[in-house]
Amino acid sequence: MNRRPGLSARLKLTISYAGFLLLASALLLAVVWLYLLRYVPDSPKGLLQVAPNRYLLKRMFAPAAATALAFLLMFGLLGGWILAGRMLAPLTRIADAARMAANGSLSHRIHLEGTKDEFRELADVFDTMLEQLESHVGEQQRFAANASHELRTPLAISKTLLDLARNGPTRDQSELIERLHTANTRAIDLTEALLLLSRADRRSFTCEVVDLSLIAEEATETLLPLAEKRQITLDVTGEKAQTLGSAALILRMVTNLVQNAIVHNLPSGGTVTVHTESQHDASVLRVENTGHRVPAELLPTLTEPFQRGTERTRTDEHAGVGLGLAIVHSIVRAHDGTLDLAPRPTGGLLVTIRLSGTPQASSPSGAH
Known part of the structure; x- marks a missing residue:
C-alpha cells in the first residue's frame, strides 16, 4: 500500500x-x-x-x-x-x-500508523523481521517433527526385526537380515539427506566455477541403469552453462531432479530430457519428464520436506525419504537461484532452475 x-x-x-x-x-x-x-x-x-x-x-x-x-x-x-x-x-x-x-x-505486530518517517520505517522493518522469523521457526519446528516421525519408522522396524530374531530363532534368518538391511539403509539415507539439507541451509560450502552441462552428463550417466530398468529414455541437450557454487551440492541437486523424473514417470516408454543453456547473466537447467498429470494445487507441496503428493508416491525401492525436491529447493536457495515447477499439459513436470552465470558462461561455446 x-x-x-x-x-x-x-x-x-x-x-x-x-x-x-x-x-x-x-x-x-x-x-x-x-x-x-x-x-x-x-x-x-x-x-x-x-x-x-x-x-x-x-x-x-x-x-x-x-x-x-x-x-x-x-x-x-x-x-x-x-x-x-x-x-x-x-x-x-x-x-x-x-x-x-x-x-x-513472534505473532505480535506493531502496525504503526501515521505518515512514513524514520520510526514508521523502523517499525515496518521490525514487523517484516518478525514475520520472517515466525515463518522460519514454524518451518524448523515442522521439519523437526517430520524428521523425528520419519526416522522413527525405520528404527521401529529394526527393533521389531531384532526382537523377532531374538525370540524366534527358528525363523528364516536371511529374510530378517534382508529386511533389517533395508530398514537401516533407509535410516542412513534419511540421515544423510537431513545433513545435506542442513549444510545447504547454512551455506557452509566453498564456491567454485561449475559447468551445469558437465554436471548433467555425470548425473544422467550415474542414473542410466535405473532409467534402463524402467525403460525410460534419458536425453541430455544444451550448451555450456557455468555458475559459481558447490560442485558436490549442485551434482546432488541435478541427481535428485533426474532421479525424481525417472521414478515419477510412465510405467514404461517414458522420457526424461535434461537441458542446459546460458541466458544473459544466468545459467539455466531444465529437467522435463513424461508421466501422469500433476494437479496445480500439488505443486506448492512438492518442495516441502516429507510432503509427498499421493499421485506421485512410489512404493518400490526408490520411494525416497521425502526430501528430494526439498533438498533441491534448499540448494537452489543457498546459491541465490530460482526454482520453478510447472505441470506439462500432457502429463509430467517441467522443472526450471536459474543460477547466476559467470563471465565465462556468456562466451560462445559449442553444444555437448
Missing part, C-alpha cells in the same frame, strides 16, 4: 524545539516591553533623559522576570515531557514488541 511521505522525525523534533525556543523568547521580550520599557521615559525631540534608577528596575522588573522564567521552566518541562512522549511513543511500541519476541511470542 502506498503511503504519503511525511516529515522526518529529525525535522519534527527540530521544528518543535525551535517553536518552544521562539515562544520563550517572545514571552521574555513581552516581559521586557511591558515591565521595563514602560518605566523608561520617552525622549522627545532627541533630548537625552536620565536613565531610570536602579531601585525601580529591581523593584518592578526583577519579580516579573523571575515569575516569567519560572513559568517558562514549568511550561518547558511539561511541554517537553508531553512532546518527547508523543515523539518517542513509536520506540516504546517497538521495544514492547521486541520484549514479547524475546519471550517467545
Whole structure:
C-alpha cells in the first residue's frame, strides 16, 4: 500500500524545539516591553533623559522576570515531557514488541500508523523481521517433527526385526537380515539427506566455477541403469552453462531432479530430457519428464520436506525419504537461484532452475 511521505522525525523534533525556543523568547521580550520599557521615559525631540534608577528596575522588573522564567521552566518541562512522549511513543511500541519476541511470542505486530518517517520505517522493518522469523521457526519446528516421525519408522522396524530374531530363532534368518538391511539403509539415507539439507541451509560450502552441462552428463550417466530398468529414455541437450557454487551440492541437486523424473514417470516408454543453456547473466537447467498429470494445487507441496503428493508416491525401492525436491529447493536457495515447477499439459513436470552465470558462461561455446 502506498503511503504519503511525511516529515522526518529529525525535522519534527527540530521544528518543535525551535517553536518552544521562539515562544520563550517572545514571552521574555513581552516581559521586557511591558515591565521595563514602560518605566523608561520617552525622549522627545532627541533630548537625552536620565536613565531610570536602579531601585525601580529591581523593584518592578526583577519579580516579573523571575515569575516569567519560572513559568517558562514549568511550561518547558511539561511541554517537553508531553512532546518527547508523543515523539518517542513509536520506540516504546517497538521495544514492547521486541520484549514479547524475546519471550517467545513472534505473532505480535506493531502496525504503526501515521505518515512514513524514520520510526514508521523502523517499525515496518521490525514487523517484516518478525514475520520472517515466525515463518522460519514454524518451518524448523515442522521439519523437526517430520524428521523425528520419519526416522522413527525405520528404527521401529529394526527393533521389531531384532526382537523377532531374538525370540524366534527358528525363523528364516536371511529374510530378517534382508529386511533389517533395508530398514537401516533407509535410516542412513534419511540421515544423510537431513545433513545435506542442513549444510545447504547454512551455506557452509566453498564456491567454485561449475559447468551445469558437465554436471548433467555425470548425473544422467550415474542414473542410466535405473532409467534402463524402467525403460525410460534419458536425453541430455544444451550448451555450456557455468555458475559459481558447490560442485558436490549442485551434482546432488541435478541427481535428485533426474532421479525424481525417472521414478515419477510412465510405467514404461517414458522420457526424461535434461537441458542446459546460458541466458544473459544466468545459467539455466531444465529437467522435463513424461508421466501422469500433476494437479496445480500439488505443486506448492512438492518442495516441502516429507510432503509427498499421493499421485506421485512410489512404493518400490526408490520411494525416497521425502526430501528430494526439498533438498533441491534448499540448494537452489543457498546459491541465490530460482526454482520453478510447472505441470506439462500432457502429463509430467517441467522443472526450471536459474543460477547466476559467470563471465565465462556468456562466451560462445559449442553444444555437448
